[in-house]
Amino acid sequence: MNSIQILTANEMRQLDQLTLQQQNITSYELMTRVGKYLFDFIITNNFITSEDHVVVVAGTGNNGGDGMLVAHHIHTRGIPTEIIIIGSQEQQTEESLKALKHCQHIPVHYVVETQDDSYKQLLDDATVIIDGIFGIGLTRDVEDPHKSVMNAMNQSYATVISIDIPSGIHADNGLQMGTAVHANHTLIVQNFKQGNLLNDAKDFSGLNHVIDVDIVQSLEFDIQYELPLSYLQGKLGKRHHNSYKYNYGNLLTIGGSKGMMGAPILSALAALRSGSGLSQVYVHDGDHKYLQNPYPDIMVDTYLGIEDVPQKIRRMDAIVFGPGLGKKNPLNMDILAHLLSTEIPLVIDADGLYYLKDLLKGYNTRGHLIITPHYKEMADFLGISIEDVIQQPVLYAKNIAHTYNVVVVLKGTCTIITNDIETYFSSNGTPGLAKAGTGDVLSGVIGSLLGRGLPPLDAAKIGVLMHSLAGQYAEEVYGEESMMASDVISMLPKVMDHVKA
Numbered sequence: 001m002n003s004i005q006i007l008t009a010n011e012m013r014q015l016d017q018l019t020l021q022q023q024n025i026t027s028y029e030l031m032t033r034v035g036k037y038l039f040d041f042i043i044t045n046n047f048i049t050s051e052d053h054v055v056v057v058a059g060t061g062n063n064g065g066d067g068m069l070v071a072h073h074i075h076t077r078g079i080p081t082e083i084i085i086i087g088s089q090e091q092q093t094e095e096s097l098k099a100l101k102h103c104q105h106i107p108v109h110y111v112v113e114t115q116d117d118s119y120k121q122l123l124d125d126a127t128v129i130i131d132g133i134f135g136i137g138l139t140r141d142v143e144d145p146h147k148s149v150m151n152a153m154n155q156s157y158a159t160v161i162s163i164d165i166p167s168g169i170h171a172d173n174g175l176q177m178g179t180a181v182h183a184n185h186t187l188i189v190q191n192f193k194q195g196n197l198l199n200d201a202k203d204f205s206g207l208n209h210v211i212d213v214d215i216v217q218s219l220e221f222d223i224q225y226e227l228p229l230s231y232l233q234g235k236l237g238k239r240h241h242n243s244y245k246y247n248y249g250n251l252l253t254i255g256g257s258k259g260m261m262g263a264p265i266l267s268a269l270a271a272l273r274s275g276s277g278l279s280q281v282y283v284h285d286g287d288h289k290y291l292q293n294p295y296p297d298i299m300v301d302t303y304l305g306i307e308d309v310p311q312k313i314r315r316m317d318a319i320v321f322g323p324g325l326g327k328k329n330p331l332n333m334d335i336l337a338h339l340l341s342t343e344i345p346l347v348i349d350a351d352g353l354y355y356l357k358d359l360l361k362g363y364n365t366r367g368h369l370i371i372t373p374h375y376k377e378m379a380d381f382l383g384i385s386i387e388d389v390i391q392q393p394v395l396y397a398k399n400i401a402h403t404y405n406v407v408v409v410l411k412g413t414c415t416i417i418t419n420d421i422e423t424y425f426s427s428n429g430t431p432g433l434a435k436a437g438t439g440d441v442l443s444g445v446i447g448s449l450l451g452r453g454l455p456p457l458d459a460a461k462i463g464v465l466m467h468s469l470a471g472q473y474a475e476e477v478y479g480e481e482s483m484m485a486s487d488v489i490s491m492l493p494k495v496m497d498h499v500k501a
């Protein structure tokens with residue numbers, strides 16, 4: 001497993017400082033090392049060859065300093081190199097000025113005025129552009145002249161290599177700040193920053209490469225790791241010959257209402273395809289007439305009132321509450337209250353979260369509860385705007401996990417899985433998963449793993465990865481536009497090959 005911690009910009013700065021102290025070096029010496037290691041990586045991977053014409057675009061901060069030192073090494077190799085600096089010499093940091101001194105034989109063009117567009121020709125002539133405009137120091141929206149230069153970079157045919165993070169992407173939340181550089185490769189200095197993974201990051205970063213530059217690590221920060229697909233390997237035990245269906249989890253999905261009856265079926269089917277021994281859907285008797293169950297493998301039962309529920313759930317190993325449930329029936333509140341009063345592991349998804357928000361305060365969840373909101377559901381759950389969640393998704397996910405002792409799966413381009421103490425980032429999904437029903441599939445997969453006895457955090461991590469991998473397979477077959485939630489389910493058998501011991 002990738003054991004490189006994911007940091008905030010502030011934490012990264014602390015590690016930079018710690019490195020200077022522990023290794024007894026100056027900030028410029030560290031920059032020198034970073035520049036050399038970045039260059040070595042670029043050359044070793046043939047991102048630049050002697051045929052290329054390289055333009056390094058630098059800001060006035062240390063991200064630009066890194067860029068200039070890379071320029072120095074490239075130029076020393078005899079590869080045509082030029083530097084564009086956006087801003088004036090007075091604005092440059094001390095380290096950046098020192099780096100510039102190493103570039104005496106390289107043509108340097110300053111872009112200070114918006115009217116000056118002489119840089120455009122340079123960018124047009126480049127075959128490789130190195131982006132050192134902003135790193136973790138970006139704090140506000142990008143304006144001219146930076147904006148115009150970035151737009152010109154994005155129109156160029158050159159290969160773009162961003163240093164640390166695509167310029168214009170915020171290092172803490174991955175949001176594009178007005179505009180951002182579209183990179184083919186991003187060379188991340190030592191640690192993932194949250195912004196390398198969240199929100200807009202994946203649309204701008206190209207391929208991420210983490211470059212080890214010997215910056216010291218700290219055990220004092222919150223545990224935050226990237227979750228690679230390889231984590232899935234062998235996570236589920238063998239299915240023994242001498243076993244029966246109850247060994248693999250008896251799962252109940254409570255959901256469905258008029259117009260949304262497909263949701264619990266998708267969820268229940270995903271659970272069966274993930275190995276559950278039994279999978280049942282439980283719908284309100286009044287809504288039963290709307291249900292069309294094409295799968296005889298999925299059992300369906302109905303309830304009239306709360307009095308039916310205790311007997312029904314008695315033998316369940318896990319329950320998924322919410323897919324397609326709607327927000328209209330007050331009975332759902334009573335059912336959920338009862339579920340929370342039991343020891344049965346729960347996944348609460350979709351409309352289930354609507355009922356949960358009024359109930360959760362009154363219950364000790366004993367950590368047996370997983371909630372799976374997308375950003376909008378998270379915002380509604382907290383009574384805040386979706387913009388707030390987008391700005392600080394990790395913070396809100398951890399806060400809920402901490403306050404209510406639950407595992408939070410905050411679904412997005414980078415799904416955040418946290419129990420507050422440990423947080424995992426999964427960016428393995430595909431844009432094709434942004435389609436109706438895929439959330440129901442995820443809740444079924446996670447429910448299946450819970451029902452099989454996995455601890456909630458493990459069930460959430462493995463479930464998210466299984467769902468992402470199935471999404472990738474579905475995309476290979478149906479394409480990102482056409483793939484549907486049921487296609488994702490149909491790829492689960494292939495995913496199981498990876499997960500089985």
Ligand SMILES: NC(=O)C1=CN([C@@H]2O[C@H](COP(=O)(O)OP(=O)(O)OC[C@H]3O[C@@H](n4cnc5c(N)ncnc54)[C@H](OP(=O)(O)O)[C@@H]3O)[C@@H](O)[C@H]2O)[C@@H](O)CC1
Nearest residue numbers: 027030034061062063134135136137138139140141142164
């Ligand atoms: N030892 C070291 O130092 C190491 C450094 N390293 C490298 O340095 C990078 C961080 O460098 P950095 O802190 O100098 O900030 P950077 O990202 O270059 O930004 C420059 C300045 O831009 C400004 N600014 C912000 N927003 C703006 C906007 N919208 N429009 C216009 N201006 C804006 C803001 O200054 P302000 O104007 O706010 O005073 C900011 O200070 C890091 O990502 C890594 O690549 C690593 O290699 C490890 C060792």
Ligand SMILES: [K+]
Nearest residue numbers: 134163165167
């Ligand atoms: K950059």
